[in-house]
Amino acid sequence: MSPALEVSNLTMDFGGLRALDSIDLTVNHGEIVALIGPNGAGKTTFFNCITGIYNPTAGDMRLVSPEGKAVRINGLKPNQVTENGMARTFQNIRLFQNMTVLENVMIGRHCRLRAGIPGAVFRPPRVRKEESRLIEDSYRMLQKVGLEKYVNEFAKNLPYGAQRRLEIARAMATEPFILLLDEPAAGMNTQETKELDELILRIRNEEGICILLIEHDMKLVMSLSDRIYVVDYGRKIAEGTPGQIKNDPAVIKAYLGEDIDA
Amino acid sequence: MDFGYFFELFLGGLTRGSIYALLALGYTMVYGIIELINFAHGEIYMIGAFTALIVTGVLTLMGWNKIAILILASLAAVVYSSAYGYTAEKIAYKPLRNAPRLSALISAIGVSLFLQNYVLLAQTSDFLPFPNLIPEFEFLKPVEDIVRSSEIVIYATTAVVMVALTILIKFTRIGKAMRATAQDQKMARLVGVDVDRVISITFIIGSATAALGGVLIASHIGQINFYIGFIAGIKAFVAAVLGGIGSMPGAVLGSLVLGWTESFFTGYISSDYEDVFAFIFLVLILIFRPSGILGRKDTDKV
Amino acid sequence: MFNVKELKKSILVSLWFMFLTFPIMVIKVNTIYGKVEWRWYRMALVGVGSFFLSFVWRALLRRKEMGLKKAEEGQEVKVPLTRKLISDKRFNRPALVVVCLFALLFPLVFSLYQVNIMTTALIYVVVGLGLNIVVGLAGLLDLGYVAFYAVGAYSYALLNYHFGLGFWTVLPIGAGLAMLFGILLGFPVLRLRGDYLAIVTLGFGEIIRIILENWNEFSFGPSGIANIPRPGFFGIQMNLHQVHIYIYYLMIGMTVFTIFVVRRLQDSRIGRAWMALREDEVACQAMGIDKTKTKLSAFALGATWAGMGGVVFAAKTTFINPASFTIWESIIILCIVVLGGMGSIVGVICGALVLILLPEYLRAFSEYRMLMFGAALIIMMVFRPGGIISDVRKVYHFEGLKEESKDL
Ligand SMILES: Nc1ncnc2c1ncn2[C@@H]1O[C@H](COP(=O)(O)OP(=O)(O)O)[C@@H](O)[C@H]1O
Ligand SMILES: [Mg+2]
Numbered sequence: 001m002s003p004a005l006e007v008s009n010l011t012m013d014f015g016g017l018r019a020l021d022s023i024d025l026t027v028n029h030g031e032i033v034a035l036i037g038p039n040g041a042g043k044t045t046f047f048n049c050i051t052g053i054y055n056p057t058a059g060d061m062r063l064v065s066p067e068g069k070a071v072r073i074n075g076l077k078p079n080q081v082t083e084n085g086m087a088r089t090f091q092n093i094r095l096f097q098n099m100t101v102l103e104n105v106m107i108g109r110h111c112r113l114r115a116g117i118p119g120a121v122f123r124p125p126r127v128r129k130e131e132s133r134l135i136e137d138s139y140r141m142l143q144k145v146g147l148e149k150y151v152n153e154f155a156k157n158l159p160y161g162a163q164r165r166l167e168i169a170r171a172m173a174t175e176p177f178i179l180l181l182d183e184p185a186a187g188m189n190t191q192e193t194k195e196l197d198e199l200i201l202r203i204r205n206e207e208g209i210c211i212l213l214i215e216h217d218m219k220l221v222m223s224l225s226d227r228i229y230v231v232d233y234g235r236k237i238a239e240g241t242p243g244q245i246k247n248d249p250a251v252i253k254a255y256l257g258e259d260i261d262a
Numbered sequence: 263m264d265f266g267y268f269f270e271l272f273l274g275g276l277t278r279g280s281i282y283a284l285l286a287l288g289y290t291m292v293y294g295i296i297e298l299i300n301f302a303h304g305e306i307y308m309i310g311a312f313t314a315l316i317v318t319g320v321l322t323l324m325g326w327n328k329i330a331i332l333i334l335a336s337l338a339a340v341v342y343s344s345a346y347g348y349t350a351e352k353i354a355y356k357p358l359r360n361a362p363r364l365s366a367l368i369s370a371i372g373v374s375l376f377l378q379n380y381v382l383l384a385q386t387s388d389f390l391p392f393p394n395l396i397p398e399f400e401f402l403k404p405v406e407d408i409v410r411s412s413e414i415v416i417y418a419t420t421a422v423v424m425v426a427l428t429i430l431i432k433f434t435r436i437g438k439a440m441r442a443t444a445q446d447q448k449m450a451r452l453v454g455v456d457v458d459r460v461i462s463i464t465f466i467i468g469s470a471t472a473a474l475g476g477v478l479i480a481s482h483i484g485q486i487n488f489y490i491g492f493i494a495g496i497k498a499f500v501a502a503v504l505g506g507i508g509s510m511p512g513a514v515l516g517s518l519v520l521g522w523t524e525s526f527f528t529g530y531i532s533s534d535y536e537d538v539f540a541f542i543f544l545v546l547i548l549i550f551r552p553s554g555i556l557g558r559k560d561t562d563k564v
Numbered sequence: 565m566f567n568v569k570e571l572k573k574s575i576l577v578s579l580w581f582m583f584l585t586f587p588i589m590v591i592k593v594n595t596i597y598g599k600v601e602w603r604w605y606r607m608a609l610v611g612v613g614s615f616f617l618s619f620v621w622r623a624l625l626r627r628k629e630m631g632l633k634k635a636e637e638g639q640e641v642k643v644p645l646t647r648k649l650i651s652d653k654r655f656n657r658p659a660l661v662v663v664c665l666f667a668l669l670f671p672l673v674f675s676l677y678q679v680n681i682m683t684t685a686l687i688y689v690v691v692g693l694g695l696n697i698v699v700g701l702a703g704l705l706d707l708g709y710v711a712f713y714a715v716g717a718y719s720y721a722l723l724n725y726h727f728g729l730g731f732w733t734v735l736p737i738g739a740g741l742a743m744l745f746g747i748l749l750g751f752p753v754l755r756l757r758g759d760y761l762a763i764v765t766l767g768f769g770e771i772i773r774i775i776l777e778n779w780n781e782f783s784f785g786p787s788g789i790a791n792i793p794r795p796g797f798f799g800i801q802m803n804l805h806q807v808h809i810y811i812y813y814l815m816i817g818m819t820v821f822t823i824f825v826v827r828r829l830q831d832s833r834i835g836r837a838w839m840a841l842r843e844d845e846v847a848c849q850a851m852g853i854d855k856t857k858t859k860l861s862a863f864a865l866g867a868t869w870a871g872m873g874g875v876v877f878a879a880k881t882t883f884i885n886p887a888s889f890t891i892w893e894s895i896i897i898l899c900i901v902v903l904g905g906m907g908s909i910v911g912v913i914c915g916a917l918v919l920i921l922l923p924e925y926l927r928a929f930s931e932y933r934m935l936m937f938g939a940a941l942i943i944m945m946v947f948r949p950g951g952i953i954s955d956v957r958k959v960y961h962f963e964g965l966k967e968e969s970k971d972l
Contacts, residue, residue, distance in 0.1 A: 298759075299759050312588060316588070316591050317587065319591075319593030320600055323600060342587065345583070346584065354942045354946065357625065357946045358946065362949075365949050366945070368705070368898070368902060368941055368945050369945040371938075371941060372938045372939065372942035372945065373938065374938070375892075375934055375937055375938030375941065376938030376942065377938075378938075379934045379935035379938060380935060384588050496766070496767075500767075534778040537770070537774055541770050544764060544767045545752075545753070545764055545768065545771075548764050549752045549756075552756065
């Protein structure tokens with residue numbers, strides 16, 4: 001198995017607070033990896049660091065595409081990270097609320113297309129073709145996540161679970177080889193969670209995209225992930241297969257009182 | 263170098279700076295708490311000056327004595343500016359608490375435009391002479407041609423206000439509530455802080471401070487019109503940003519720096535571009551050090 | 565509705581406003597003659613006015629809250645009538661025809677005076693649409709927009725004065741110079757957060773105005789530049805009447821051109837990126853959009869349009885001075901965009917026509933123009949942040965695709 005994302009020694013300080021303390025983490029192509037830990041452990045901060053939204057205090061981060069092209073992503077801007085093949089969703093949904101569902105997905109493809117201002121104004125055949133392909137592809141993407149019936153709705157008018165799935169569709173539209181999901185099941189009911197489970201598996205199996213997942217729903221985490229990393233107070237306290245994690249004493253201590261072998 | 267002239271410019275800068283400071287404190291407090299650039303803050307100061315002018319005019323014609331007039335006029339200015347500040351917050355900002363930041367800023371621009379034209383229409387667009395309310399102190403006679411007593415009063419007022427506000431924020435209950443609200447509104451509400459009340463009080467205090475500035479500068483310069491608030495307000499905002507917005511000592515420091523820069527530049531080089539400075543400062547500071555001289559650098563939470 | 569509690573509230577509000585406006589509305593001191601004028605009738609007006617307005621205000625607030633609650637509970641939000649009408653083909657096609665006919669026949673029916681006013685309004689439509697790209701689409705609050713307008717106007721005036729260049733030559737030059745300025749200013753300031761950006765652009769606008777006022781050798785200072793030639797038409801001699809009508813049609817042409825460009829931009833890759841930027845900067849970047857480049861393109865394009873408007877303005881009035889380019893001019897243009905509906909072309913056009921024509925035709929009102937603008941900004945932000953006519957998004961249809969891709 002070859003690595004897609006390699007993070008070593010990642011450290012992030014906010015003033016005096018050390019939110020991440022030398023974290024090492026690897027996601028291989030074809031894997032679904034989970035990052036778990038109590039609230040405030042630093043999981044979202046980890047995502048923000050590797051996607052270029054925060055500038056980490058120390059550490060090394062690399063992306064390796066399926067073709068084997070490696071890029072060091074330290075200091076890259078968020079859009080450059082995305083261009084290099086890593087896309088994400090947000091824990092607190094950040095859709096483009098006053099744009100339609102389809103447009104949200106179309107935005108995702110932005111970095112793979114070229115048309116500029118002159119193209120927009122004069123609309124040469126090349127741009128027309130690009131645009132109509134974009135619309136079709138975006139619609140297909142919506143079908144994949146089961147949102148095609150909302151295609152012309154404003155994003156803000158979607159039910160909660162659908163908004164989460166739209167975030168995934170939008171991220172997928174950037175054509176990533178690794179997808180980061182920040183608590184995708186938060187606020188979903190059992191039925192929606194089940195559909196999400198299937199969707200994530202499909203993304204990995206059919207699209208060949210590897211996934212790094214932050215999630216509190218242990219049932220989902222245990223059933224989906226190949227490997228799990230556990231963080232607490234910014235430190236990695238355990239790493240292993242779902243079976244190993246379930247019985248790890250450090251993990252049980254961190255989650256004292258919470259039900260992890262659900 | 264002519265030292266006397268230098269000293270004169272130094273004091274002139276100190277005077278300007280002190281007035282900017284009285285305004286900048288209000289900006290910084292409001293920004294610190296609800297992250298709103300209160301575009302209409304300068305108009306509140308203008309309203310204070312106008313109220314004082316009106317009260318002075320009426321009382322002078324009734325033949326009152328000067329000290330009584332000074333006290334009553336300042337009091338009226340403070341009361342009315344606070345009332346306008348409070349009302350503006352209730353009408354134009356409170357309904358926008360959860361709206362995008364730019365909506366509140368546009369609303370504040372609306373308040374500024376409205377108040378300017380309200381005074382213009384209800385009073386006049388002409389410059390009105392403002393009587394010098396501050397008496398000439400006997401003990402200042404010897405230094406009279408270096409520093410006027412109105413200037414001394416300006417320095418003293420700014421110093422007192424700054425100390426009083428610092429004590430208020432650091433040591434009183436309401437100060438604590440203000441700091442809590444500034445940190446995190448939601449959390450403050452959860453631990454029982456009446457956030458709406460805190461914000462109202464912040465506006466009232468800021469407006470009262472601005473009113474003092476209005477009365478002092480009007481009687482120092484000797485004339486006012488409906489437009490004095492706009493440029494003063496912008497400059498005070500620049501001063502607050504220069505010092506590090508949200509920080510009270512920063513606001514005073516930034517105001518003094520701006521005051522001196524303007525004073526020395528106009529004194530030594532040219533008075534044509536007096537008003538450009540504030541803007542150049544603003545642009546440079548925001549580009550190179552958005553957190554200001556004394557401000558902290560934050561990472562926006564995502 | 566009209567229960568005792570509400571009544572009490574309104575009485576309190578009315579008392580409060582009578583107190584609040586007392587010194588400034590009622591008392592007027594005449595220092596020269598030593599007289600005080602007491603204008604008590606105004607207090608009565610304020611009292612009665614605020615009493616009734618407070619009912620309206622609260623009713624509107626309640627309506628807004630109800631709307632928000634409905635949206636939160638996921639209930640169907642009522643589509644406003646205006647939006648329905650605009651997106652309905654049966655309505656908008658004939659409406660468009662009527663508007664076009666009206667615009668084309670306007671100078672034949674109305675007096676020269678009216679034509680001139682309409683031309684001014686059209687200039688505002690064009691710069692309003694330009695600012696709409698910056699504020700409405702990209703969400704960048706630019707309070708120094710008028711500076712680019714000044715760049716356009718002064719380019720024409722100065723290039724004509726020194727080199728005798730004509731209107732049509734300078735039109736692209738002025739637009740280009742304004743764009744250049746936009747890029748130069750945009751580069752350093754576009755990193756700033758929204759509200760800081762607003763203040764910095766305001767600062768830039770004022771710097772440019774102050775320079776124009778003081779640098780006499782360059783700009784002729786406050787006295788400005790007079791006798792700027794009006795636009796020519798293939799060297800044909802026209803009398804004053806004809807020239808005004810010509811400028812009117814020229815502005816109609818420019819308006820149509822602007823609408824065409826903005827419409828195409830709105831539904832393009834770049835236009836969508838602008839809107840995404842307005843909606844959420846962080847998410848926008850995370851979706852692979854280069855924030856700086858995208859902002860800069862919006863800023864520069866908006867500036868270009870202001871520059872074009874400026875050239876026409878100089879050619880129409882034949883006289884310019886720095887007093888035409890104050891911050892309040894920027895704010896009037898901002899009002900047009902905000903009032904009409906940020907991001908909506910029809911909205912901006914309506915906004916410009918209402919804000920510019922109303923004070924012209926209701927002379928009694930014109931004194932209160934700026935007061936009303938201020939109030940309008942507040943009221944719009946509080947009750948209808950979307951503007952009178954909110955943005956209509958393009959609707960796509962996929963009947964064909966649905967079938968063929970079932971099996972995917
Ligand atoms: N921008 C920031 N500034 C200061 N502290 C932050 C910032 N972002 C996150 N933190 C802090 O870092 C810690 C980790 O937060 P987070 O990564 O959101 O946790 P998780 O996603 O695991 O629940 C928390 O204590 C949080 O308050
Ligand atoms: Mg989190």
